[in-house]
Structure formats: structure tokens, C-alpha cells
Amino acid sequence: MSRILIVEDEAIIRSALKRLLERHDHRVSEAGSVAEALTLEPRGFDLVISDLRLPGEPGTELIARAAPVPVLIMTSYASMRSAVEALKLGAVDYVAKPFDHDELLETVARVLHRQAAQQGEPPDITEPGGSRQPMIGNCPAMQVVYTRIRKAAPADVTVLIQGESGTGKELVARALHQQSRRAQAPLICVNCAAIPETLIESELFGHEKGAFTGASAARTGLVEAADGGTLFLDEIGELPLDAQARLLRVLQEGEIRKIGSVETRHVDVRLIAATHRDLQSLSKTGEFRLDLYYRLNVMQIDLPALREREDDILEIADVLLGKACQRHERDRLRLSRAARRTIRDYPWPGNVRELENALERGVILAEGHLIHPDDLGLAPTLQPPGRSPAPAPVRDGQEEQETGDEEDLSLEDYFQHFVLEHQDQMSETELAQKLGISRKCLWERRQRLGIPRKKSPRRSTG
Ligand SMILES: Nc1ncnc2c1ncn2[C@@H]1O[C@H](COP(=O)(O)OP(=O)(O)OP(=O)(O)O)[C@@H](O)[C@H]1O
Numbered sequence: 524m525s526r527i528l529i530v531e532d533e534a535i536i537r538s539a540l541k542r543l544l545e546r547h548d549h550r551v552s553e554a555g556s557v558a559e560a561l562t563l564e565p566r567g568f569d570l571v572i573s574d575l576r577l578p579g580e581p582g583t584e585l586i587a588r589a590a591p592v593p594v595l596i597m598t599s600y601a602s603m604r605s606a607v608e609a610l611k612l613g614a615v616d617y618v619a620k621p622f623d624h625d626e627l628l629e630t631v632a633r634v635l636h637r638q639a640a641q642q643g644e645p646p647d648i649t650e651p652g653g654s655r656q657p658m659i660g661n662c663p664a665m666q667v668v669y670t671r672i673r674k675a676a677p678a679d680v681t682v683l684i685q686g687e688s689g690t691g692k693e694l695v696a697r698a699l700h701q702q703s704r705r706a707q708a709p710l711i712c713v714n715c716a717a718i719p720e721t722l723i724e725s726e727l728f729g730h731e732k733g734a735f736t737g738a739s740a741a742r743t744g745l746v747e748a749a750d751g752g753t754l755f756l757d758e759i760g761e762l763p764l765d766a767q768a769r770l771l772r773v774l775q776e777g778e779i780r781k782i783g784s785v786e787t788r789h790v791d792v793r794l795i796a797a798t799h800r801d802l803q804s805l806s807k808t809g810e811f812r813l814d815l816y817y818r819l820n821v822m823q824i825d826l827p828a829l830r831e832r833e834d835d836i837l838e839i840a841d842v843l844l845g846k847a848c849q850r851h852e853r854d855r856l857r858l859s860r861a862a863r864r865t866i867r868d869y870p871w872p873g874n875v876r877e878l879e880n881a882l883e884r885g886v887i888l889a890e891g892h893l894i895h896p897d898d899l900g901l902a903p904t905l906q907p908p909g910r911s912p913a914p915a916p917v918r919d920g921q922e923e924q925e926t927g928d929e930e931d932l933s934l935e936d937y938f939q940h941f942v943l944e945h946q947d948q949m950s951e952t953e954l955a956q957k958l959g960i961s962r963k964c965l966w967e968r969r970q971r972l973g974i975p976r977k978k979s980p981r982r983s984t985g
Contacts, residue, residue: 524548524549524550525549525550525569525570525635526549526550526551526552526567526568526569526570527544527549527550527551527552527568527569527570527571527572527631528551528552528553528554528560528563528565528568528570528571528572529541529544529551529552529553529554529572529573530553530554530555530556530557530559530560530571530572530573530574530577530582530585531553531555531572531573531574531577531597532555532556532574532577532578533574534555536574536620537553537555538553540572540627541553543624543627543628544631547628549631552568555577555578556577556578556579556580557573557577557579557580557581557582557584557585557588558579558580560573560585560589561588564677565585565588565589565592566589566590566591566592566677566678566704567677567678568589568592569592569635569638570592570593570594570595570631570634570635570638571585571589571592571593571594571595572594572595572597572618572631573585573594573595573596573597574596574597574598574620575596575597575598575602575605575606575609576598576602582594582596582597582609583596583608583609583612583614586609586612586613586614587613588704590613591673591676591677591702592677593615593634593638594613594614594615595614595615595616595617595618595630595631595634596609596610596614596616596617596618597617597618597619597620597622598617598618598619598620599619599620603619606619615634615637616630616633616634618630643661643666643667643669643670644657644666644669645657645658645659645660645661645665645669646658646669646672646673646698646701646702648694648697648698648701649697649701658691658694658695658698659835659838659839659842659843660832660835660838660839661834661835661838662827662832662833662834662835664827664831664832665827665832665835668695668824668825668826668827671822671824672695672698672699672702672824673702674822675699675822675824676698676699676700676701676702676703677702677703677704678822679703679704679705679793680793680821680822681774681793681794681795681796681818681819681820681821681822682696682699682795682796682821682822682823682824683796683797683798683802683819683820683821683822683823683824684696684795684796684797684798684823684824684825684826685797685798685799685823685824685825685826686797686799686825686826686827686828686874687799687826687828687872687874688799688873688874688876689829689873689874689875689876689877690826690827690828690829690874690875691826691874691875692757692797692826693712693755693757693797695797695824695826696710696712696753696755696757696795696797697710699753699795700752700753700755700793700795703753703793705751705752705753705793708749708751708752708753709748709749709751709752709753710749710752710753710755711745711748711749711752711753711754711755712755712757713726713727713745713754713755713756713757714757714758715756715757715758715759715760715761715762716757716758716761717758720763723762723763723766724763724765724766724769724782725738725742725744725782726744726745727744727745727746727766727769727770728744728746728747728766728769728779728780728781728782729741729742729743729744729746729747729779729781729782730742730744730781730782730783730784731781731782731783731784732783733783734781734782734783734784735782735783738782738783741781742781744779744781746770746773746779746790746792747779747788747790749790749792750790750791750792751791751792752792752793753792753793753794753795754792754793754794754795755795755796755797756770756794756795756796756797757796757797758797758798758799759796759797759798759802759819760798760799760800760802760805760810760811764810764812767811767812767815768812770794770815771812771814771815771818773790773792773794774794774815774818774819775818777789777790777791778790794819796819802816802819802820803816828871828874829871829874829875829877829878830869830870830871833867836866836867836871836878837863837866837867839875839878840858840863840866840878840882841858843875843878843879843882844856844857844858844882844885844886844894847879847882847883847885847886848886850883850886851883851886851887853886853889854892856885856886856889856892856893856894857892857893857894858885858893858894859893859894859895859896861895861896862885862893862894862895862896862898862899865896865899865901866878866881866899869901881899881900881901882894882899884898884899884900885898885899885900888900938958938968938972939972939974941954941957941958942954942958942965942969942974943974945957946976951965951966951976
């Protein structure tokens with residue numbers, strides 16, 4: 524069942540439309556103007572159907588104020604030009620009045636269907652520099668994350684984001700803020716683990732002059748700086764108990780009191796918290812307040828570790844590699860086939876951030892137009908097994924054609940390592956046999972790769 528908001532000033536049309544939609548299993552609310560519609564929180568609906576001409580502001584005003592909820596505009600045949608204008612402003616579609624029932628139901632079904640299909644799509648995020656990028660990755664676990672973001676963002680509730688370090692928790696917080704009605708107000712991000720325990724309360728809640736030694740002037744805290752907007756508290760599990768108590772008060776009463784002050788001040792802040800720790804377990808050992816945990820956990824978003832996002836890893840690597848090349852003003856580098864295999868098989872304990880850093884190293888260290896596994900500088904103890912040079916598999920002609928250039932080059936890596944490591948112990952015939960190629964081919968490749976045959980070591984004579 525979908526929730527639809529009808530905004531129409533003519534009561535007869537409004538109730539006819541309501542009955543029609545209710546007969547088709549939709550739950551319908553009504554408003555007679557944009558102002559009235561806004562009191563009903565249009566972002567909480569699945570679709571807004573609004574007349575264009577209304578007393579007060581026109582229906583198109585709702586397009587931005589209901590976003591990302593789609594707005595379907597109703598207009599009379601006489602004002603088709605305004606319908607086109609409404610589409611330009613971002614209306615999802617329009618219906619001409621008087622409307623044909625089937626046509627209207629069909630349009631509504633199409634819009635709702637499209638909306639449902641988009642729920643699992645990555646949201647766009649505006650980065651601090653102003654550029655707009657979608658979150659990368661489309662594996663099923665991330666689609667669940669995207670759907671959660673779309674639903675939680677407009678609901679103005681507290682959200683707890685859980686996931687290992689570097690999985691993108693801050694990115695999700697940004698997406699939630701940017702898709703909320705607070706998008707134009709500040710988003711203040713605080714990493715609780717990065718602020719010394721002795722300073723965190725005054726950083727968050729502010730202090731009066733002389734509140735403690737060194738407080739030479741009054742200071743506004745970060746919670747107050749986020750007034751009207753969103754406060755993102757990363758690593759909230761690290762927040763000391765006293766600060767937890769103050770935070771609980773902000774959530775319960777919407778009030779803040781600076782350190783050393785007797786006065787309270789009202790603040791309107793949406794809290795988004797993130798942690799890589801299990802807050803419920805921390806509450807059992809008394810390190811985290813259970814009542815605060817319940818306050819935070821109105822909506823929960825769980826981010827998968829990168830190693831669980833097998834289908835996404837290479838896609839993320841390609842996008843991040845492109846960005847690293849831009850940053851370092853290098854022509855577009857590519858990952859060798861072996862580097863792609865390493866990236867796919869590596870466990871990535873530091874998740875996307877670690878991948879980002881490895882690619883940055885790769886871009887700096889790569890000598891040709893390809894990045895090889897060594898350029899990534901990954902921890903050897905975590906490297907997947909079987910990475911030591913081994914004979915290249917015998918390839919038939921078809922595989923050779925399919926794999927192309929890049930495969931050749933990574934096999935050349937293999938070839939080079941294998942030859943250099945074994946040429947002192949093996950004859951050319953043995954080397955060629957192990958590599959699955961002819962002696963002639965071995966000779967040609969040696970020439971091409973600049974590893975000519977050494978003066979053969981005397982293996983038999985004494
Ligand atoms: N899905 C994604 N698409 C694009 N970039 C991503 C994605 N996930 C993470 N990143 C990038 O990875 C880096 C780490 O992400 P972020 O800071 O959001 O992680 P985090 O979980 O908050 O880490 P920490 O807990 O260590 O603070 C950032 O540069 C971010 O842009």
C-alpha cells in the first residue's frame with residue numbers, strides 16, 4: 524500500500540480522486556494548499572499529487588520541498604505550457620484535468636514503480652569540495668543500505684550507522700543529511716575518538732569563561748553549531764560517560780547547557796551516530812549507557828565490510844583509481860590483471876579507505892601505464908596465498924584471443940619472475956616445458972622482455 528498526498532483546493536475533485544485511489548489500495552491524505560501540505564510532512568509520503576494552481580503558492584513549490592518524494596502535477600488542458608514548465612522544475616509527470624481514471628491510475632502506478640526501483644540505487648553525495656558523486660557499489664547489501672538512506676533521510680529521526688572502520692559511515696551520514704529537510708543547514712562531523720577525553724565535553728557542549736583552568740573565553744560547542752542541522756558523531760562508542768549523560772539530555776529535552784553555565788538553551792539538532800563497536804555489549808560492561816543506545820538506535824544502517832562486497836570491489840577500485848590519477852595528474856593508469864586478482868582476493872581490513880590508499884600508492888609508484896601488485900604495497904601477511912611466481916598456465920589459442928593485451932602483460936610478469944628465479948637450475952627446454960610454451964617462444968619472449976639467456980651455467984661438467 525502506498526501513501527499518497529493529494530493537494531487540491533477544489534473539494535469535489537479532491538474527494539473524487541481520494542475515493543478513486545483508495546479503491547485501488549492506496550492510503551490517501553489531503554491538503555487544500557501548499558502551506559497545508561507542508562504541515563503534513565510531504566517527505567513522509569510515497570507520492571504527492573498536486574494541482575498546479577492553488578490559493579497561495581503554486582503546486583510546483585512542493586517539488587523541492589517534498590524531494591526526493593516525486594510530485595505529479597495536475598493541470599487543465601488550457602495550461603499545457605505550465606505543465607511543461609512543471610516538468611522542467613522537476614515534476615515527475617503531469618496529468619491533464621479532467622483526467623481519465625484509467626490514465627491517472629496508470630500514471631500513478633508507473634511513478635510508484637519507478638520510485639520503488641530507484642530505492643536501491645546509490646544516492647548522490649556532494650563532497651566538501653562541491654563535486655557531486657554517487658556512492659559506488661551495487662551489491663545486494665549496499666542496495667539495502669541505499670534503501671535505508673532514502674527512507675531514513677526525510678524522517679528526521681536519529682540514525683545509528685554500524686560498520687568497520689573505512690566502510691563509508693561518514694559518507695552515509697552525508698547522504699542522510701543531504702537528503703533531509705535540513706540539507707541547507709550545517710552538517711557538523713565530530714570524531715569522538717580523535718578528541719582527548721578531557722576536552723570532548725567542552726568541544727561538544729561549549730563552556731563559559733572561567734569554567735575550568737584554561738577557559739579564558741566562552742566558547743560555543745559543536746552541538747550548538749549544528750543547530751537547525753545535523754550532528755554526526757563518529758566513533759560514539761568512545762564518548763566518555765559524562766558526555767554521554769549530557770548528550771542524552773540534548774536528545775531527550777532538546778536542551779543544551781554549556782560547562783560552567785546554569786542556563787540551558789534550546790537546540791534543534793538531528794543526531795546521526797556511527798560506531799565500529801557493539802554498543803549493546805559495551806553497555807553490559809557499563810562503558811556505554813543503555814538508555815542512550817536505545818535513543819540512538821531509532822533507525823540502524825549496517826555497512827558491509829569491503830571483503831563481503833565481492834561484486835563491488837573492482838568497480839570501487841576503478842572509480843577510486845580514476846580519482847587518484849586525476850589528483851596526481853597522471854594519465855589514466857590501469858590495473859594489471861594480477862593487480863586486479865590481488866585486489867579481489869585481499870581481505871581489506873581497512874576497507875574502502877585502505878583500498879583508496881593502496882591505489883594512491885599504486886599511482887605514485889607505477890612506472891608504466893599499468894599498476895602491478897607490488898605497486899599497491901599491501902601487507903604481505905595478508906596477501907592471499909599462491910602469489911609466488913609459478914609457471915604460467917598453458918593457454919590455447921582461444922584464451923589468448925579473449926584475454927588480450929592485459930592478460931599477456933600479467934602473464935609476462937609471471938614469465939619474467941619464473942625465468943629469473945629458475946633459469947639457473949633449469950635448461951631452456953625444461954623452462955619452456957614448465958611454462959607450457961615452445962623453446963622458440965621462450966627465446967622470443969626473452970628478447971622482447973630484455974632478459975636474454977645467460978651464458979648457460981655448466982651444470983654437468985665438473
Ligand atoms: N561506497 C563508497 N563509494 C565511494 N567512496 C567510498 C564508499 N565507501 C567509502 N568510501 C570512501 O572511503 C573513505 C572512507 O570512508 P568514510 O570516512 O565514510 O568511512 P568510515 O566508516 O566513516 O571510517 P572511520 O570509521 O574510520 O571514520 C572515504 O574517502 C570515502 O569517500
